Amino acid sequence: MTWKKKTKKLASAVLLTPMLFLAACGGQTDTEMSESDIENYPERDIRGVIQWGEGGATDNISRTLAPLAEEELGGTLVMENREGASGATGAQYVYDQPADGYTLLFGAENPNGLYQVLGISERDYLSDFQPVSIIGQSYxxxxxxxxxxxxxxxxxxxxxxxxxxxxxxxxxxxxxxxxxxxxxxxxxxxxxxxxxxxxxxxxxxxxxxxxxxxxxxxxxxxxxxxxxxxxxxxxxxxxxxxxxxxxxxxxxxxxxxxxxxxLPWGPFQGVFAHKDTPDAIIDKLTEAFAAAQEDEQFQTTLENLGVQPLNIHGEEAIEYLEQNRSTSTWMLYDAGATDTSPEEFDIPRVDEE
The missing domain is CATH 3.40.190.10 (Periplasmic binding protein-like II)
Structure with a gap:
């Protein structure tokens, strides 16, 4: 079942702060991992970086899911909040870490094209990260x-x-x-x-x-x-x-x-890894987070929070992100919240895709 059947074309909007343009630092993508490193992953603690502060939707959902994912991975997730610049501080931090699967971004919809049209950061989910899982869509x-x-x-x-x-x-x-x-x-x-x-x-x-x-x-x-x-x-x-x-x-x-x-429009939460993370590690993470989200208590938690579970990954997650990016950036532009057209970043309207 595709995400389109699970939910309407929900767009997300974003969320960012004025100030800073966080420059691209290139990311540390030259990390060498042996076949043994990849096969035995994870061999040490994994850092989970939440791009918003404590007590918010992204924080609550991420911290509820983390221990369930730990059980599936057979490792430890150490969660931390790195808020600032509408989530761009945390996104940039994860991008700058080695692409080895040991630093994950627990993010919301902010880096999904909105940083670019608002001039906040160059980071973008579809260009700089791989979706491990899109957890759910909320309102x-x-x-x-x-x-x-x-x-x-x-x-x-x-x-x-x-x-x-x-x-x-x-x-x-x-x-x-x-x-x-x-x-x-x-x-x-x-x-x-x-x-x-x-x-x-x-x-x-x-x-x-x-x-x-x-x-x-x-x-x-x-x-x-x-x-x-x-x-x-x-x-x-x-x-x-x-x-x-x-x-x-x-x-x-x-x-x-x-x-x-x-409408419809609203935020989403997901887990992301650096774009250059080895495919085998992405597969392990994806499998673990997908299984963790099947937990009945976690499903109930999402339902009680008014979050529609998605639990999608791979091409399905990319399709979701592409449509979400088109809808949210054009909505922001049409509402007059930015003078920068999504066209400048080759982002089509939904009905033009």
Whole structure:
């Protein structure tokens, strides 16, 4: 079954920060591995680099999956967070390590073409990494604190239109979920937010809890526990239909049908290795992570987080990434969030592929 049958053409959006253009460092691709090294892999600890901070969707999903993958690999995964520059810091770090399978990137949709159109980094999943596994596709929700004066998205949008800059919108940086969502709202509804950047879903949730910010956009998988506990109100899911995991949150198109052209859209999580990693090691990793994701408890965890399991790899994962890249980069461009056309990077629209 292909990913297209498992889920709609879900695009992801990205998530990146303004500042830095992380230059290509070339990566250490000259690592010599003997047949014995490859055959006996893994012979030491594997580093799992999470490109976002603690407590977010990517962090939670990665750390839940890691011990299951360890059992399948017969080795140890040492997980660490290397956040910064909308995830580009972690992606660059993994790219710069030896291509021997001992440093893996646990990433989200950020490096999938969005770094290029936003001028953040040269790193790209399809050019610089091999997908070990695309774990799952999730969705985003617009959330406010439980004590917020806003009970509906219409109330929030109307206020943001009439009072430009008064509402503080927490973001994960240029191109992040809140950034892209704000761009869509601005393009269609004329809203204007005061955007303040944080290092991912975890810090954003903490900021919203303490009312440092008025609103933000989180992956449903990261917001779920706060919505269930009553700490957050989810004003809408950025989708063209409601989600079973948050049935009381209306779909964005219920209030604003004009957003249908951007949807469906949402983040994804995956595991990636350096592009020059030996095929035999990629095969071992792929087999281990595929088996780990079949764990019934892990499947339940994804379901409870509102994540649609994909568990795809190889050509199927590449096909997914290609379509996701086309959809998300063109959505960002069409929403006016970047002046750089995806055409400059030979990224076609989905209907032109």
């Amino acid at each position: 985003a929700g617009i959330v406010v604190n439980k004590d917020s004066e806003f009970d509906t998205l219409e109330e929030l949008a109307d206020y943001a239109s009439d009072n430009p800059g008064d509402i503080t919108m927490g973001t994960s940086g240029e191109g992040g979920l809140p950034y892209v969502a704000s761009a869509m709202l601005s393009a269609e509804l004329g809203t204007e937010f005061n955007q303040v950047p944080y290092d991912g879903d975890g810090p954003l949730a903490t900021a919203l809890l303490s009312e440092e910010i008025d609103a933000t956009v989180l992956a449903v998988s990261a917001a779920q526990e706060y919505v269930d506990s009553g700490d957050f109100k989810m004003l809408a899911v950025i989708n063209d239909e409601r989600l079973e995991s948050v049935p009381d949150a209306p779909a964005l198109t219920e209030a604003y049908p004009e957003f249908e052209k951007y």
